[in-house]
Amino acid sequence: MRVLPPSVRFLLGLAGSIAIALGSYGVGWIGPESTLHDWAALEFIRNSRGGVTIAGLLVVVGALMLLVAWITLGLSLLERRGTRGGRDETRLQGDTRTAHDSRSAARRTSLNEVVASAAAWAAPLLFSLPLFSRDMFAYIGQGRLMAAGLNPYTSGMAALPGWYGIGVDPLWADTSTPYGPVFVWLERVVVQSTDALPTEVAVFAFRLLAAAGLAMLAYYAWRIARLRGLNEAGVLWIVAASPLVVMNFVAAGHNDSIMLAFIVGGVYYALRDRPLLGTVFVTIAIGVKPIALIALPIIGLIWAGAAAGWGAIVRRWAAVAGIALGGLALVGWSLGIGMGWLGALATPVSISSWYAPANILGIGVGGLFEGVGLDGEVAQTVVKLALLGAGCTLAAYLVIARRRLEPLTLLLGCFAAIVLSSPVVHPWYGLWLLTLLALKGAERLWSMRTVVYSTVFFMLIGLAEPLDLIPRLETDTRIPVIIVGVALVGTTAVLIGSELLVRRRRVALGFRMPEPA
Structure with a gap:
């Protein structure tokens, strides 16, 4: 595999994305009562073993095409420092202004x-x-609960007729x-505004909300990259362009x-000396998913300043907590x-991911206990809770004892401590840490x-998720074996090719390319 020309990798990624979209019509999720079942061509594909297999392969091959395009895009950023950028700098060392202009132009080209x-x-x-994932259907169901006057914090989906x-x-x-x-309110707004339309319109509305969130995330990531002197193109390559991002x-x-x-x-706003606005932003984040509470004490530390004593820090923490909790209580x-959302913080201990370290250890200890005649399920639960408690303790230690660390390093450490010690680690949780x-x-x-x-690991987890198959095909093991097999072989080949390319070109200096002024 060689570093592809810009137009080739752009079109390769676009073709991969189109392939995933086309394949989704054969294996993507639709509700049992969806009007899409009235489409004869779609039903023919989704009821045919050959059609489903081809659709599944389109999704996998499309994801692999996106992966190749994305990796080669990243390698091109590295290449600019290891080759052309270095030659330009040597040739222009007598003209500092021209060299600066050249680096600025290269930065703009990369970013664009x-x-x-x-x-x-x-x-x-x-x-x-x-x-x-089928979570967008859950958003619709919870919005209908709200529209029906039910509390989604006390009522499960089964309380909704036709759920x-x-x-x-x-x-x-029953969850x-x-x-x-905040997100529960958005769910109600979307459902009520699309009530007379097919369910797919509501799905599209939630997807537009998620895409708008991605655009906003990319914008503020770019602003922070500029503020901190990071390579803006490199940051957005991770935050906005990866296959894992567009998949999830x-x-x-x-x-x-x-x-x-x-x-x-x-x-970003806290770093720009606007801590109140920063607190409001994080409050809205908590109103979307309560796990965002992790960011609240970091905002307080930024507000207090690196040299602040404990008195100032406690006052700032009290201020951000009062603003956040008071605002969410009002909503x-x-x-x-x-305040039923507080109970949502217990969700990570109620479900498990088979690949989460805490779950693997819990199953192992539970098996040992069962082997000696003890209650393995209780032991497994204790291990999971103990590890999650250790993760929370580590996050608290970082905020208290290592509070003078750079804020984004501190925020990454706290999120990593919680996520990696949790028994549930979804692929989109990985995007928290990568961002x-x-x-x-x-x-x-x-x-x-x-x-x-x-990215490759969590991509494979996503590609291995169950497909929307009719009962006759659900028991056909050949379909998932073929799809997962192609995904494993393909990603392995892409990784080997990228490693060989890096070693051959001896690109070893890093990602700040071209260097910021």
Whole structure:
């Protein structure tokens, strides 16, 4: 694999995105009562073993094309420092102004290419059927609960007549919403405004909200990159252009893009000496997903200043907590749902991901206990709670004992402590950490490898998610085996090719390319 010309990798990524969108019509999620079942051509594809297999392969091959385009785009950023940028600098060392202008032009070219690629690769997926997750159907169901006057913090989806026909995952039947009052309000607004239209219109509206969140996230990530002297193109390459981003924040429509956008925006305004606005932004993020509470003490530390004593810090923490909790209590009161969102903080211990370290350890310890005649399930739960408690303790230690660390480093450390100790780690949780890693400064080759290998791992998790298959095909193991097999072989080949390319070109200096002025 060689570094592709800009136009080739742009078109390769676009073709990959189109392939995913087309494949989604064969294996993407639609509700049992969806009007799309009236489309004869669509039903023919979705009821045919061959049609479903081809559609699934389109999704996987499209994702691999996006991966190749994205990695080669990242390698081109490295290449500018290792080759042409170095020669330009040597040739122009007698003319500092010209060298500066050359670097500025190269920075703009890189940034424009990344932004254009991210937008073009995301656009076709706006029109795909839901893939990699069914959460958008849950958003619709929770919005209907609100519209019916029910409290989604005390009522599960089963309280809603016809909930299964929407397409909601049965796991939501008796599960209260894990989202904050701001997003619950958005759910009600979307449902009420699309009530007379097919469900797919509401799905599209939620996808537009997620895409808008991604655009906002990219904007504030760019502002922070400029503020901190980071490579702007490199930051957006991670935050906005990766296959994992478009898979989860566009195709799957996860609201995490909105939460992250307000967290990053809040940090930006706090760093620009506007801590009250930063606090408001983080409050909105908490109102989308309560896990954003992690960012609140960081805003307080930025507000207090690096040299502040404990008195000033405690006052700032009290101020940000009062603003956030008071604002969210007011929103909850106005919606008639109170502070039920606090219970959503317990969600990470109620479900598990098979690949989460805490879950793997918990299963292992539970098996040992069962082997000696003890209650393995209780042991497994204790291990999960203990590890999550350790993660929370580590986050508290960082905020208290290491409070003078650079704020984005501190924020990344706190999020990593919570996420990696949790028994549930969804692929979109990985994007929390990758986004904060980019903003902290992923400027060395090992950082780029961390980003790429993490992206590939979570991509494979997403591609291995169950497809929307009719009962006759659900028991056909050949379909998932073929799809997962192609994904494994393809990603392995892409990673090997990229490593060989890096080694051959001896690009070892890092990602700050071209260097900022």
